[in-house]
Amino acid sequence: MNQLSATMTRLGGVNLLPLIVALVALALIGAPSIWITLTVAGLAMGMMLFLMASGLSLVFGLMDVLNFGHSAFASLGAFVAATVLAHMSGWLGADSWVLNLGALAIAIAAAVGAGLIGGFLFETVIIRPVYRDHLRQILITMGALIVSEQLIIVVWGGSPLPVARPKILQGAFIWGDVSIENYRIFAVVLGVMVYAGLYVLLNRTRVGLLIRAGVENREMVEALGFRIGRLFIGVFMLGSALAAMGGAMWAGYQQLISPDMGAKMMIVVFIVVIIGGLGSIEGTLLGALLVGLIDNYVGFLLPKAALASNMVLMMVILMWRPNGLRPAAK
Amino acid sequence: MNALELSGVQTRIGRYDVLHDISFSVPEGGVFVLLGRNGAGKTTTLRSIMGLRAPHAGSVRFRGEEIAGLHPSVIARRGVAFVPEDMGIFRSLTVAENMTLATLRGRFDGARLEWIHSLFPALKTFWNSTAGGLSGGQKQMLAVARAIIEPRALIMIDEPTKGLAPAIVDAMAEAFREIARDTTILLVEQNFEFARSLGRDMGVIEDGRIVHTGTMAAFAEDRALQTRLLSLSV
Numbered sequence: 001m002n003q004l005s006a007t008m009t010r011l012g013g014v015n016l017l018p019l020i021v022a023l024v025a026l027a028l029i030g031a032p033s034i035w036i037t038l039t040v041a042g043l044a045m046g047m048m049l050f051l052m053a054s055g056l057s058l059v060f061g062l063m064d065v066l067n068f069g070h071s072a073f074a075s076l077g078a079f080v081a082a083t084v085l086a087h088m089s090g091w092l093g094a095d096s097w098v099l100n101l102g103a104l105a106i107a108i109a110a111a112v113g114a115g116l117i118g119g120f121l122f123e124t125v126i127i128r129p130v131y132r133d134h135l136r137q138i139l140i141t142m143g144a145l146i147v148s149e150q151l152i153i154v155v156w157g158g159s160p161l162p163v164a165r166p167k168i169l170q171g172a173f174i175w176g177d178v179s180i181e182n183y184r185i186f187a188v189v190l191g192v193m194v195y196a197g198l199y200v201l202l203n204r205t206r207v208g209l210l211i212r213a214g215v216e217n218r219e220m221v222e223a224l225g226f227r228i229g230r231l232f233i234g235v236f237m238l239g240s241a242l243a244a245m246g247g248a249m250w251a252g253y254q255q256l257i258s259p260d261m262g263a264k265m266m267i268v269v270f271i272v273v274i275i276g277g278l279g280s281i282e283g284t285l286l287g288a289l290l291v292g293l294i295d296n297y298v299g300f301l302l303p304k305a306a307l308a309s310n311m312v313l314m315m316v317i318l319m320w321r322p323n324g325l326r327p328a329a330k
Numbered sequence: 331m332n333a334l335e336l337s338g339v340q341t342r343i344g345r346y347d348v349l350h351d352i353s354f355s356v357p358e359g360g361v362f363v364l365l366g367r368n369g370a371g372k373t374t375t376l377r378s379i380m381g382l383r384a385p386h387a388g389s390v391r392f393r394g395e396e397i398a399g400l401h402p403s404v405i406a407r408r409g410v411a412f413v414p415e416d417m418g419i420f421r422s423l424t425v426a427e428n429m430t431l432a433t434l435r436g437r438f439d440g441a442r443l444e445w446i447h448s449l450f451p452a453l454k455t456f457w458n459s460t461a462g463g464l465s466g467g468q469k470q471m472l473a474v475a476r477a478i479i480e481p482r483a484l485i486m487i488d489e490p491t492k493g494l495a496p497a498i499v500d501a502m503a504e505a506f507r508e509i510a511r512d513t514t515i516l517l518v519e520q521n522f523e524f525a526r527s528l529g530r531d532m533g534v535i536e537d538g539r540i541v542h543t544g545t546m547a548a549f550a551e552d553r554a555l556q557t558r559l560l561s562l563s564v
């Protein structure tokens with residue numbers, strides 16, 4: 001048993017969990033074609049959840065700020081992207097993949113821009129007055145989530161909004177009896193690219209070094225001569241922009257969005273960061289992939305249990321590792 | 331000119347008045363030792379100077395300029411370095427990364443780095459290792475090295491010998507002597523032998539007040555005073 005756990009650690013420790021879950025699912029599902037479809041769906045969902053959750057984890061890690069309104073940015077990104085896409089039906093339906101993806105890129109860029117601006121306002125107006133006060137943070141950010149939903153209703157109306165997909169991402173990629181939706185492949189690819197970018201930012205740049213150091217010991221970074229407050233606004237805006245990007249991709253994935261998207265996503269996003277461990281993007285990615293995969297596998301195997309599966313996963317992981325799978329050092 | 335002058339400093343932690351009246355002057359150059367029993371307010375005094383716990387009354391002058399109330403990062407950039415009691419090492423970062431962060435622009439002065447490596451050879455050995463894996467003594471060396479990687483006018487060090495093996499304490503004393511040649515050190519220390527061997531001037535804090543200041547030589551002679559202020563056994 002000890003030997004087994006030593007071998008596991010050498011192979012990657014908790015990083016292996018998504019692989020183990022996938023293998024167990026393969027055994028339970030049996031049919032490889034269905035399993036591949038579900039796995040890609042799970043990975044796509046995981047990458048979008050990662051985008052929506054990573055900012056929350058970093059923001060908590062750096063300033064101990066609990067932002068229960070974080071998913072409002074996902075919702076904002078979704079509605080902004082849907083609006084842009086609605087105005088670009090010409091490009092979306094064109095026979096050119098350049099125009100197709102160009103429209104999508106513009107929509108995602110608009111969502112990211114909205115996330116940056118929204119993040120800046122949110123941090124300075126709502127978060128700044130409640131630094132170091134968790135109870136007020138929870139109350140005011142939950143309030144902000146509700147207000148954001150109402151604002152979306154004011155601007156976009158209360159009824160669900162259909163979201164157009166670019167032509168090239170419609171349909172599925174067929175290979176033998178395996179069928180994979182193109183949009184899911186796109187979500188995985190884009191998610192991996194963003195993760196790689198974040199990884200480089202955090203691990204290969206001086207700003208990233210400051211962020212990692214600040215997550216561990218904020219005071220010491222200040223005593224060495226750096227303003228964590230300014231760094232924090234930057235991280236908050238980045239996190240909000242990533243959430244908006246994730247929301248924009250989620251909108252295209254669901255193809256129908258409603259104003260309560262932020263509130264619905266909040267629970268999942270919190271489960272992801274708690275499973276992953278606060279303050280580290282590696283942990284958030286791990287949590288997001290686990291939630292995405294298990295959601296899809298359970299949805300197929302035991303449809304009635306799908307809703308509870310995330311909660312059960314979180315409870316099991318917290319009993320095993322009370323700080324989550326890969327929390328940042330504190 | 332004095333490197334540092336505190337007068338009438340008062341600091342609260344939450345609802346508690348921890349520092350009631352801290353006044354003392356640290357002359358330029360050499361080691362100034364701050365003594366006092368556990369809980370007297372030594373750490374809070376250093377944190378107040380650094381701006382990590384801003385005083386609500388009194389003045390803190392660094393090289394003649396008022397710094398009370400400034401942000402810690404501003405105070406650091408004026409030339410004050412702080413080695414906290416818990417050393418403040420970034421454990422998940424490498425020794426090299428810890429050191430880079432202590433430079434304002436991310437670049438080392440080659441000669442200075444070499445000097446630090448000669449003071450603390452272990453840091454060179456473990457340059458690319460994660461700081462969390464260092465021994466207690468090595469962590470303390472890293473904490474001090476960070477404070478001197480760029481020239482600073484004043485270095486405040488909080489109980490650097492706590493829990494260290496005697497051999498390492500000696501090495502630390504040697505390093506402090508060398509550092510003090512061109513830098514003022516404000517040292518908080520419980521190890522009286524260590525403090526006496528380094529200190530030129532000193533002060534004693536009791537219950538948030540400075541109750542004695544003078545030269546270390548005079549204090550070291552006065553057993554009665556030591557017993558009264560520090561309960562040192564003779």
Ligand SMILES: Nc1ncnc2c1ncn2[C@@H]1O[C@H](COP(=O)(O)OP(=O)(O)O)[C@@H](O)[C@H]1O
Pocket residue numbers: 343344346348366367368369370371372373374375
């Ligand atoms: N976070 C805190 N909350 C309340 N009281 C504190 C806190 N930190 C320190 N104190 C109190 O302030 C006094 C001085 O503490 P400190 O400056 O750490 O003393 P020293 O370094 O001389 O041992 C002590 O009585 C301690 O109990």
Ligand SMILES: [Mg+2]
Pocket residue numbers: 372373374415488
């Ligand atoms: Mg202390």
